[in-house]
Amino acid sequence: MTDHLATSAVILAGGLARRMGGGDKALRDIDGRSLIARVIDRLAPQCAPLVLNANGEPSRFAAYNLPIVNDQVADFPGPLAGILAGLDWIDTYHPEVQWMLSAPADCPFLPLDLVARLHQARIDQQAQIAVASSGGRSHPVVALWPLEMRSDLRRALLADDIRKVDRFTALFARAIVEWPVTPYDPFFNANTPDDLIEAERIAARHGA
Numbered sequence: 001m002t003d004h005l006a007t008s009a010v011i012l013a014g015g016l017a018r019r020m021g022g023g024d025k026a027l028r029d030i031d032g033r034s035l036i037a038r039v040i041d042r043l044a045p046q047c048a049p050l051v052l053n054a055n056g057e058p059s060r061f062a063a064y065n066l067p068i069v070n071d072q073v074a075d076f077p078g079p080l081a082g083i084l085a086g087l088d089w090i091d092t093y094h095p096e097v098q099w100m101l102s103a104p105a106d107c108p109f110l111p112l113d114l115v116a117r118l119h120q121a122r123i124d125q126q127a128q129i130a131v132a133s134s135g136g137r138s139h140p141v142v143a144l145w146p147l148e149m150r151s152d153l154r155r156a157l158l159a160d161d162i163r164k165v166d167r168f169t170a171l172f173a174r175a176i177v178e179w180p181v182t183p184y185d186p187f188f189n190a191n192t193p194d195d196l197i198e199a200e201r202i203a204a205r206h207g208a
Contacts (some may be wrong), residue, residue, distance in 0.1 A: 006097060006098065006099060007046070007047050007048075007097065007099040007100065007101055007115050007119070007144070008047055008048065008049055008050070008051065008086075008090045008094060008097045008099070008100045008101070009043045009046075009047035009049075009050050009051070009086075009100060009101040009102070009103060009115075010050075010051050010052070010053050010069075010082060010083060010085070010086025010087075010089075010090075010100060010101070010102050010103075011026075011036065011039055011040070011043070011050060011051070011052050011053065011066075011103060011104075011105050012053050012079050012082040012083070012102060012103065012104045012105060012141065013025075013026040013036060013052060013053060013054040013061075013104075013105035014053045014054055014055045014070070014071055014079075014081070014082045014085075024054075024060060025105070025106050025190070025191075026039075026054075026061075026105035026106065027060070028190065028196055030108055030190070030196065030199045030200055030203055031200055031203045031204065035105055035106050035108050035190060036052075036061070036064060036105045037064070038108035038109075039103060039104075039105055039107060039108060039110060040064060040066070042108075042109075042110040042111075042112065042114075043101070043103065043110065043114075045112065046101075046112070046114060046115040046116070047101055047115060049067070049090075049093075049094060049097075050066055051066060051067045051068070051069055051086050051089050051090065052064065052066040052067070052068045052069070052105075053068075053069055053070070053071070053082035053083075053085050053086055054068055054070065055070045055071055056070075058070075067089065067093075069085040069086060069088070069089045070085065071085055072084070072085055072088070073157050073158065077157060077163050078163050078164070078165070079102070079104070079141050079165055080153065080156070080157055080162070080163065080164075080165055080168060081157060082102070083100075083102045083145065083153065083165075084150065084153045084154060084157060086100055086102065087100055087145065087147055087149070087150045087153065088150060090147060091147055091150060095147075097147070098146060098147050098148070099119070099144060099145065099146060099147065100144070100145050100147060101114070101115055101118070101142075101143070101144055101145075102141060102142065102143055102145060103141070103142050104141050104142070104189060106189045106190045106191065107142070107186075107187055107188065107189045107190075108188075108190065108199060108203070108208070109184060109185075109186050109187075109188055109199075109202065109208045110142070110186060110187070111179055111186040114132065114142070114186075115144070117177050117179075118130035118131075118132065118143070118144040118175070118177055119144065121175035121176075121177045122144060122175045124175070125173075125175040126173065127172075127173045127174055127175035128146060128149070128172040128173045128174070129143055129144065129145060129146075129149075129169050129172050129173070129174050129175070130143060130144040130174070130175040130176075130177060131143045131144075131169060131174055131175070131176050131177070132177055132179065132187060133176050133177060133178045133179070134178065134179045134180070134181050134185050134186065134187050135181045135185060136178075138166070138176055139187045140165040140166040140169055141165055142187060143165075143169065149172075152171075153168065156168050156171075183205075183206055184202045184206060184208065188202065
């Protein structure tokens with residue numbers, strides 16, 4: 001396996017959380033711990049540095065001691081803007097790091113072999129991007145990106161009006177890496193209040 005510590009990560013918390021009723025979805029609790037705290041715990045052993053993409057007042061995330069970057073593209077164009085913000089921050093402050101993982105702040109059960117398996121797949125398949133999948137469904141926001149893709153992504157957002165992550169990644173050679181969904185889907189994401197209840201059940205039953 002390749003050295004996963006050569007990989008940074010951006011945690012995406014820049015969305016509007018409409019299905020959760022608004023507010024900061026990432027700060028909602030599961031079994032006494034916030035979603036974002038659980039994501040940090042999952043990614044910190046695999047990536048360095050971590051950076052948080054969040055819009056609005058950054059002080060609300062101060063307890064997590066992460067650098068915070070906001071979208072530089074107007075009108076909430078979605079996670080691609082957060083991914084670009086993370087790539088730009090890494091390029092400015094850690095130019096020695098050439099790979100970045102993206103992951104949403106509402107996926108509290110991310111696999112602990114995420115970065116290692118994505119790297120191995122993109123090497124084995126000679127791919128430019130590696131994307132996680134489970135249950136036969138890809139999760140394009142959970143992906144491994146080369147820093148050199150910054151200019152392509154900026155052009156896609158600003159000139160080509162591409163907003164969907166899978167539409168952008170389809171332009172490049174992709175490795176799709178499958179994870180099992182038993183005993184639970186590691187890419188379960190909490191979008192609604194009912195999802196939070198289900199996440200509580202998973203955490204209680206499996207110690208996740």
